[in-house]
Amino acid sequence: MDAINTTIELSETERRDRLRLIRSDNVGPRTFRSLLDHFGTARIALDRLPDLARRGGAARAGRICTIDEAEAELDACRRYGVQLRAPQEDGYPPRLATCDDAPPLLALRGARTTLMRPMIAIVGSRNASAAGLKFAGQLANELGEAGFVIISGLARGIDQAAHRASLSSGTVAVLAGGHDRIYPPEHVDLLGAILGGSGAAISEMPLGHEPRARDFPRRNRLISGASLGVVVVEAAHRSGSLITARMAGEQGREVFAVPGSPLDPRSAGTNDLIKQGATLVTEAADIIQAVGPIMERPQPLPLREPDEDLFAPDPENHDRAQIIALLGPTPVSIDDLIRLSGLSPAVLRMVLLELELAGRLERHGGGMVSLT
Known part of the structure; x- marks a missing residue:
């Protein structure tokens, strides 16, 4: 299971400009990617932000991250040992780079090579049972021995059991806050053990x-x-672990569930996942067998918009009005908007970009959008 080769290395100027862009108002991962696809570079996109927001109906342009602010963040990262990496750069997990809402810049610490290896996520209840903790550790250990990196959220319960069991083989902690704001606080030592070995944090x-x-x-x-x-x-109904499982399904990832007692509410969510088609797991071999064919397929590259978007004309006012009329609070697919409006994909994407930068559009999973 070799690491997948990367294809780019950003200049420090482009890295700074991309940091400015993602730290500016109303620019999320999907908006960032649309801006880059439309304008080619972060610098050109930054110059166009005020005009795009105005055309989208904003009363005033949103705040744009300054060069000084970006430089200060980059300096702080260097002092803390944090690297900011873009998709397809060394250290950016290759499968994460294929997601349409992948972070434009990922803050990482630890072993870059570990982040480039095949990963299996293990998640579950924070107030896990003793049996659940033991089985999570057993799975993580056996998957690590088979060459997989274990990735999880550094939370209490199942997450920490999976991390601890894979310290020697490689584990990745995904943080909800900045690298200097660890949650829960008592896992600072666990994170130190991860980074002190062959692991990483992102x-x-x-x-x-x-x-x-x-x-x-x-x-x-x-x-x-x-x-x-x-x-x-282990996962109760309406748990964060079930959110992760749902996102995995939307991203085209495999979903596995460990069955549990019908009498234990901590297993209600996992048992439901199995009913809904998740692969039942009683040993690591179940997972290894399922992901084997996936690993043999060529690694997909991140999807990009057509190059013609770089030369698309600015939308006419009547085109913009037509698209706004089709939108509402209920999410609708971009494909449906193209079909119903009869406009070109490039024009539609530009209008959506304008609306988003004006704070009037919300993007959802699966290519769905709605007015805020």
Whole structure:
């Protein structure tokens, strides 16, 4: 299981400009990617932000991250030993790079080579049973011996059991906050053990960012996106682990579930996953057998918009009005908007970009959008 070769290395100027772009108002991962696809470089995109927001209906342009602010963040990263890597750069997990909402810059510490190896995610209940903790550790140990890296969220319970059992073989902690804001605080020592061995830690948040409730689902998409598949060991109904499993399904990753007693509410979610088609797991061989064919396929490259978008004309006012009329609070697919409007994909994408930079559009999974 060899690491997948990377194809690019950003200049420091481009890295700084990309940092400025993703730290500017109303620019998320999908918007960032659309801007880069439309304009080619982060510098040109930054210059166009005020005009795009105005055309989208913003009363005033959003805040644009300054050069000084970006340089200060880069300096802080260097002092803390954090590297900011872009998709397809060395150290950026290759499968995560194929996601349409992959972080434009991923903050990482630890062993880059570990981040380039095939990963299996193990997640589950924070208040796990003794049996669940033991089985999670056993799975992580056996998968590590088989050459897989274990990725999880550094949480209490199943996450920490999986990390501890794979310290020697390689494990990756995905953080909900900045690298200097570890949650839960008692896992600072565990993170130190991960980084002191052959492991790594990743986050899309800047240094100093305290994790909030809404940051954990965002973190979960990184756990599933970087992996070949997600194993849920114990999960109650409406748990964060089930969110990770759902995201894995949306990202085309394998979903595995460990069955549990119908009398234990901590197994209600995993048992439901099995009913819904998740692969039942009673030993590591179940996972290894399922992901074997996936690993033999060529690694897909991140999808990109057509180059013609770089030369697309600015939308006419009547085109913009037509698209806004089709939008509402209910998410609709971009494909449906193209079909119903009769406009070219390039024009539609530009209008959506304008609306998003004006703070009027929300993007959802599966290529769905809605008005805020």
